[in-house]
Amino acid sequence: MTSCSLFSPAKINLSLRILGKRPDGYHELLTEMVMISLGDTMVFRLSDEPRDLLAVSGRPVDGNPDDNLVLRAIRLFREMRGFGGKPSYWKVELEKKIPVGAGLGGGSSNAAAALWAMNLLSGNSCSRQDLMEIGAKLGSDVPFFLGEAHAVASGRGEKIHPCDPFPGKTLVLWNPLVPLSTSRIYGGLSVPRINSLTDSETLPRISSLLSEDKGGNDLEPVAMSILPIIRKVKDALTAKGSEFSLMSGSGPTVFGFFDEPGQATFASRFLEEQFGGWTGIFETLSSSPFVSP
Numbered sequence: 247m248t249s250c251s252l253f254s255p256a257k258i259n260l261s262l263r264i265l266g267k268r269p270d271g272y273h274e275l276l277t278e279m280v281m282i283s284l285g286d287t288m289v290f291r292l293s294d295e296p297r298d299l300l301a302v303s304g305r306p307v308d309g310n311p312d313d314n315l316v317l318r319a320i321r322l323f324r325e326m327r328g329f330g331g332k333p334s335y336w337k338v339e340l341e342k343k344i345p346v347g348a349g350l351g352g353g354s355s356n357a358a359a360a361l362w363a364m365n366l367l368s369g370n371s372c373s374r375q376d377l378m379e380i381g382a383k384l385g386s387d388v389p390f391f392l393g394e395a396h397a398v399a400s401g402r403g404e405k406i407h408p409c410d411p412f413p414g415k416t417l418v419l420w421n422p423l424v425p426l427s428t429s430r431i432y433g434g435l436s437v438p439r440i441n442s443l444t445d446s447e448t449l450p451r452i453s454s455l456l457s458e459d460k461g462g463n464d465l466e467p468v469a470m471s472i473l474p475i476i477r478k479v480k481d482a483l484t485a486k487g488s489e490f491s492l493m494s495g496s497g498p499t500v501f502g503f504f505d506e507p508g509q510a511t512f513a514s515r516f517l518e519e520q521f522g523g524w525t526g527i528f529e530t531l532s533s534s535p536f537v538s539p
């Protein structure tokens with residue numbers, strides 16, 4: 247096998263609770279996430295040049311291509327697992343549809359897809375768990391994308407607790423097309439200092455997150471202080487019939503769930519007319535697109 251194509255999905259955070267700031271500077275958190283039908287497409291081909299190449303189409307990604315999470319993931323896989331001594335440089339085409347710096351995990355999903363592709367193309371020697379461990383070195387959100395479509399993440403986001411498939415739901419997304427930096431949003435929090443929690447401290451909190459604590463995001467106040475329009479869009483989604491609306495991750499994307507497709511279409515059009523930016527209608531995924539052959 248010398249090539250493969252993958253769908254690299256976005257995620258939304260259904261709740262996000264910050265428990266405190268750790269001595270290593272990261273925040274200890276609990277977050278329930280689900281993958282959605284918005285995603286980028288990626289094609290990986292063996293390169294005939296002795297270097298990795300990335301071609302991005304669709305939405306532009308800022309920064310030096312060498313620092314792109316896709317190329318970083320490929321280099322890390324080569325360093326940690328190798329390709330069994332075979333020549334192993336890759337040409338990647340990335341068609342970017344997920345807004346960048348949006349709280350939708352686009353870069354993390356692309357990194358997970360690259361690790362998944364490298365494993366597939368090198369003979370599948372890694373388990374999902376092995377790939378998650380490699381992925382955690384690239385970013386807190388990467389392991390989630392290598393697991394089930396619906397999960398709770400704890401620690402700094404890298405410890406994954408799979409959940410039952412999320413019931414299929416229609417959602418409207420809205421994004422102002424203004425990126426928000428994740429580290430800037432975390433930097434604006436004022437929370438107590440704590441040590442990392444052990445699994446036995448975390449597990450009881452996960453069941454209460456899933457059963458009682460629906461629909462809160464502790465990063466919203468920081469993001470809203472920078473972009474007050476986030477609150478207006480949340481309120482508009484609820485006024486147009488959304489069961490509940492929330493900012494995803496570190497923002498600024500806002501989503502709302504709708505039972506009626508007609509209501510979702512109406513709400514999405516309303517947001518576009520009223521607030522500009524980008525909006526679309528998507529579905530939650532019941533299973534991960536990364537499946538073993």
Ligand SMILES: C[C@](O)(CO)[C@H](O)COP(=O)(O)OP(=O)(O)OC[C@H]1O[C@@H](n2ccc(N)nc2=O)[C@H](O)[C@@H]1O
Nearest residue numbers: 271272273354385386387388402403428429432495496
């Ligand atoms: C907001 C979320 O998307 C929720 O799912 C994630 O927590 C962010 O995950 P991510 O983008 O993969 O974040 P990373 O690349 O690991 O970290 C980016 C920066 O965010 C801050 N950060 C991130 C995760 C975390 N638990 N605490 C933090 O304080 C740190 O300043 C870090 O330097």
Ligand SMILES: Nc1ncnc2c1ncn2[C@@H]1O[C@H](COP(=O)(O)OP(=O)(O)OP(=O)(O)O)[C@@H](O)[C@H]1O
Nearest residue numbers: 314315346347348349350351352353356387428495
């Ligand atoms: N393949 C990639 N796609 C998008 N951004 C990337 C990629 N590789 C590196 N980046 C860098 O990561 C930054 C954050 O982009 P990303 O779209 O992943 O943010 P995000 O959705 O807020 O992530 P998260 O929800 O994980 O915090 C970008 O500004 C860009 O500099």
